[in-house]
Amino acid sequence: MSKSSSDSKDFLRTIVEQDLKSSKYAEVVTRFPPEPNGFPHIGHAKSICINFGIADDYAGHCNLRMDDTNPTTEDTKYVEALKDAIEWLGFEWEGNVRFTSDYFPKIYDYAVELIKMGKAYVDSTDEEEMRELRGTVKEAGRRSKYAERSIEENLDLFEKMKNGEFKDGEHVLRAKIDMTAANMKMRDPLLYRIRHAHHFRAGDAWCIYPMYDFAHGLSDYIEGVSHSICTLEFENNRDIYNWVLDTLGLTLPRPYQHEFARLGINYTVMSKRKLLELVDGGQVSGWDDPRLPTIAGYKRRGYTPESILSFCDGIGIAKANSMVDVAQLEFSIRDDLNTKVPRVMCVLDPLKVTIGNYEGSEELDASYYPDDVPKEGSRILPFSKEIYIERDDFMENPPKDYFRLTPKQAVRLKHAYIITFKEVIKDADGKIVEIKAVYHPESKSGLDTSGIKVKSAIQWVEAKTAKRVEVRLYDRLFKEEAPEGVEDINPDSLKVIKNALIEPAVITDKPDVRFQFERQGYFYADPIDYTDEKPVFNKIVGLKDSWNKKEKKKAKESTSKSQEKKVQIDGEVVPMSEVQQKLYDKYTTELGLNSEVANTLARDETLSNFYYESLNLSEPSPNPVGLANMVSNEVARELKEKSLDALKFNPIQIGALTKMVENEIISSKIAKQVFEEMVKTGENPTQIVEDKGLVQISDPSKIAPIIDEVMEKNPDNVAKFRAGNTKLLGFFVGQVLKATGGKANPKVVNTLVNEKLK
RNA sequence: UGGGGUAUCGCCAAGCGGUAAGGCACUAGUUUUUGGUACUGGUAUUCGGGGGUUCGAAUCCCUCUACCCCAUCCA
Numbered sequence: 001m002s003k004s005s006s007d008s009k010d011f012l013r014t015i016v017e018q019d020l021k022s023s024k025y026a027e028v029v030t031r032f033p034p035e036p037n038g039f040p041h042i043g044h045a046k047s048i049c050i051n052f053g054i055a056d057d058y059a060g061h062c063n064l065r066m067d068d069t070n071p072t073t074e075d076t077k078y079v080e081a082l083k084d085a086i087e088w089l090g091f092e093w094e095g096n097v098r099f100t101s102d103y104f105p106k107i108y109d110y111a112v113e114l115i116k117m118g119k120a121y122v123d124s125t126d127e128e129e130m131r132e133l134r135g136t137v138k139e140a141g142r143r144s145k146y147a148e149r150s151i152e153e154n155l156d157l158f159e160k161m162k163n164g165e166f167k168d169g170e171h172v173l174r175a176k177i178d179m180t181a182a183n184m185k186m187r188d189p190l191l192y193r194i195r196h197a198h199h200f201r202a203g204d205a206w207c208i209y210p211m212y213d214f215a216h217g218l219s220d221y222i223e224g225v226s227h228s229i230c231t232l233e234f235e236n237n238r239d240i241y242n243w244v245l246d247t248l249g250l251t252l253p254r255p256y257q258h259e260f261a262r263l264g265i266n267y268t269v270m271s272k273r274k275l276l277e278l279v280d281g282g283q284v285s286g287w288d289d290p291r292l293p294t295i296a297g298y299k300r301r302g303y304t305p306e307s308i309l310s311f312c313d314g315i316g317i318a319k320a321n322s323m324v325d326v327a328q329l330e331f332s333i334r335d336d337l338n339t340k341v342p343r344v345m346c347v348l349d350p351l352k353v354t355i356g357n358y359e360g361s362e363e364l365d366a367s368y369y370p371d372d373v374p375k376e377g378s379r380i381l382p383f384s385k386e387i388y389i390e391r392d393d394f395m396e397n398p399p400k401d402y403f404r405l406t407p408k409q410a411v412r413l414k415h416a417y418i419i420t421f422k423e424v425i426k427d428a429d430g431k432i433v434e435i436k437a438v439y440h441p442e443s444k445s446g447l448d449t450s451g452i453k454v455k456s457a458i459q460w461v462e463a464k465t466a467k468r469v470e471v472r473l474y475d476r477l478f479k480e481e482a483p484e485g486v487e488d489i490n491p492d493s494l495k496v497i498k499n500a501l502i503e504p505a506v507i508t509d510k511p512d513v514r515f516q517f518e519r520q521g522y523f524y525a526d527p528i529d530y531t532d533e534k535p536v537f538n539k540i541v542g543l544k545d546s547w548n549k550k551e552k553k554k555a556k557e558s559t560s561k562s563q564e565k566k567v568q569i570d571g572e573v574v575p576m577s578e579v580q581q582k583l584y585d586k587y588t589t590e591l592g593l594n595s596e597v598a599n600t601l602a603r604d605e606t607l608s609n610f611y612y613e614s615l616n617l618s619e620p621s622p623n624p625v626g627l628a629n630m631v632s633n634e635v636a637r638e639l640k641e642k643s644l645d646a647l648k649f650n651p652i653q654i655g656a657l658t659k660m661v662e663n664e665i666i667s668s669k670i671a672k673q674v675f676e677e678m679v680k681t682g683e684n685p686t687q688i689v690e691d692k693g694l695v696q697i698s699d700p701s702k703i704a705p706i707i708d709e710v711m712e713k714n715p716d717n718v719a720k721f722r723a724g725n726t727k728l729l730g731f732f733v734g735q736v737l738k739a740t741g742g743k744a745n746p747k748v749v750n751t752l753v754n755e756k757l758k
Numbered sequence: 759u760g761g762g763g764u765a766u767c768g769c770c771a772a773g774c775g776g777u778a779a780g781g782c783a784c785u786a787g788u789u790u791u792u793g794g795u796a797c798u799g800g801u802a803u804u805c806g807g808g809g810g811u812u813c814g815a816a817u818c819c820c821u822c823u824a825c826c827c828c829a830u831c832c833a
Contacts, residue, residue: 236762633818
């Protein structure tokens with residue numbers, strides 16, 4: 001499926017692959033879990049592609065689940081829109097559509113279980129007080145007095161909540177976690193709230209509803225989901241996700257949550273709120289307005305599902321917040337349609353041309369597809385002395401790189417004859433109303449013997465047979481790259497042309513619903529407003545237009561962008577405490593450490609203790625500088641993740657490791673390898689070196705032949721190096737090291753390679 | 759008492775100590791009865807900044823900076 005030529009995988013697929021390989025899960029199960037409270041947009045499409053795509057790639061399956069835990073915002077019409085979107089994109093969900101509301105009984109039972117474990121309580125403080133007690137990001141919160149309620153009381157209250165004995169907001173069920181947690185989400189999060197509201201599916205069966213954080217993980221678990229993929233803003237929620245499952249003792253195979261960056265596209269908005277604003281405010285015609293980034297909008301505009309899929313495939317998946325250029329989307333649809341749709345001729349802004357020397361009429365046979373599109377099909381093109389061409393395709397005083405019709409320049413009528421200008425006719429205001437021209441009979445398309453060279457072939461329609469059509473030209477909805485709201489709307493995002501002229505075959509033969517109007521762009525017969533009497537076409541996307549681009553560039557040539565470099569400001573460093581300063585001084589003066597290493601060590605008590613022990617207990621004692629480097633780099637890394645007593649190696653072993661490097665028994669590269677082994681097993685470095693035979697090779701006579709071999713295998717790079725590409729030195733050293741399993745002394749290799757390549 | 763993320767070309771994005779992938783955009787040329795397509799080239803001495811470790815750093819360590827997310831009884 002994934003046709004991307006590189007073997008690089010996104011980070012999610014990497015995780016899935018590892019989990020499958022380690023048999024963490026027998027099968028990958030994902031889910032697409034929207035809340036049915038709005039129309040899906042292209043951001044959802046990305047999520048759909050990820051969840052269904054991963055399931056497909058690894059022979060698993062993907063569920064569609066409506067996360068319907070909030071009865072006041074959700075509706076079944078959104079459920080239908082969501083289902084439509086997925087089907088349109090060509091994916092199939094496993095089994096029936098799932099609903100979180102189907103799991104309400106189970107989720108309720110889990111809540112009761114938590115209460116029985118003393119891990120949840122009914123809180124009766126009002127909203128305002130609760131907010132106050134929660135604290136702020138910089139201050140710890142305090143627990144409500146109701147947290148002291150007995151299990152029995154909680155059980156009783158919770159049941160009464162369920163039975164509808166309380167009003168909205170009177171009580172909530174909360175998890176008992178930690179009101180002082182640095183992660184705000186963990187300060188006794190709400191599990192259930194009372195809501196006497198009609199649920200679009202569950203009806204009035206419930207008056208308490210579980211919160212997202214409680215319902216989501218459990219629903220995933222109930223469905224046997226393995227990888228719960230969501231967007232970045234839920235990173236903080238991952239702790240609760242895990243807390244719920246862990247606390248309830250729900251073990252593997254249980255789902256784990258992974259987050260990716262949501263999609264942003266420039267010149268549009270993606271948030272439900274802003275989209276709703278546009279629809280409600282009448283800025284657009286509805287959820288399916290072709291200018292909207294909704295799936296319904298793209299569908300109405302004429303985008304193909306394939307193009308959306310290839311777009312999603314092209315943008316990749318990562319964790320960096322990003323804003324994709326619309327040009328990327330436009331490329332996807334052009335690229336898709338180019339090989340698919342028939343080319344026809346349509347004139348948007350007609351200018352009459354009368355061909356003085358042509359009499360009668362004829363029918364030309366014209367292929368729908370250019371030579372480079374391997375498709376068959378043609379239509380009849382009527383021709384006579386009266387035709388229309390695009391107003392843009394004639395210029396009285398053209399710039400010198402203008403290729404179209406001018407008083408001095410002939411032009412070909414696509415699929416027909418070459419014409420030459422005779423006369424221009426203007427009205428009282430000086431506006432051109434007609435061109436008089438002559439044609440060259442021997443220049444007929446395909447049978448041209450005229451020998452006339454023209455620079456371009458333009459589209460045209462025959463006056464009597466052309467059909468009048470409405471064409472809707474869409475441009476970006478916003479004029480700002482990162483629009484805030486309605487104030488940034490592009491006033492010219494929709495241009496309606498009522499009287500465009502199109503060749504008759506398009507209307508009578510209907511060879512397709514999507515067309516390329518030659519030299520203009522891709523268009524789509526509007527699925528709703530189109531009738532045979534009044535055909536309507538939507539512009540999907542324009543063709544790339546290097547002429548137009550050139551003109552525009554000329555127009556704003558002096559718009560010089562001041563490419564200012566970002567100036568980095570160095571912030572203030574926290575000053576050292578007295579003890580740290582003393583340590584620092586000792587390190588730099590007595591032991592001769594450089595300031596950076598001394599700084600790292602002095603500021604970290606655990607690290608400096610480790611260093612101290614290693615320096616004093618190791619026998620024979622290693623060079624303090626080398627040891628400090630080892631500790632402040634390698635050991636520091638391990639200590640970032642683990643606590644001191646979780647480390648498998650001890651200071652004395654590190655001393656021994658350093659000593660080996662000092663004595664040149666092993667290279668520093670090998671030392672890293674040995675260190676890694678020590679991290680895993682806690683074995684002595686000398687033992688590891690002995691077991692694996694890692695003693696370094698420094699004998700030039702042993703290394704030289706390997707270098708020769710490498711040079712022989714890479715003649716290109718040898719040449720490049722000799723031509724001055726000195727950074728290839730690293731390449732050669734790397735290759736030699738690889739050949740020796742890393743054992744060659746890199747210093748020796750370096751000098752040898754340098755000599756040989758000179 | 760703050761915490762969690764992120765930073766590689768104009769825009770996406772690979773890369774996980776040994777030659778800075780790829781796509782879009784841009785650009786030059788070839789082909790062309792679409793100023794389209796296709797094809798061939800050109801586009802990062804450098805990876806947010808500064809230090810350090812190393813023979814060798816986008817990758818390891820320290821530090822600074824910028825941006826995003828979190829204090830809904832929303833999801």
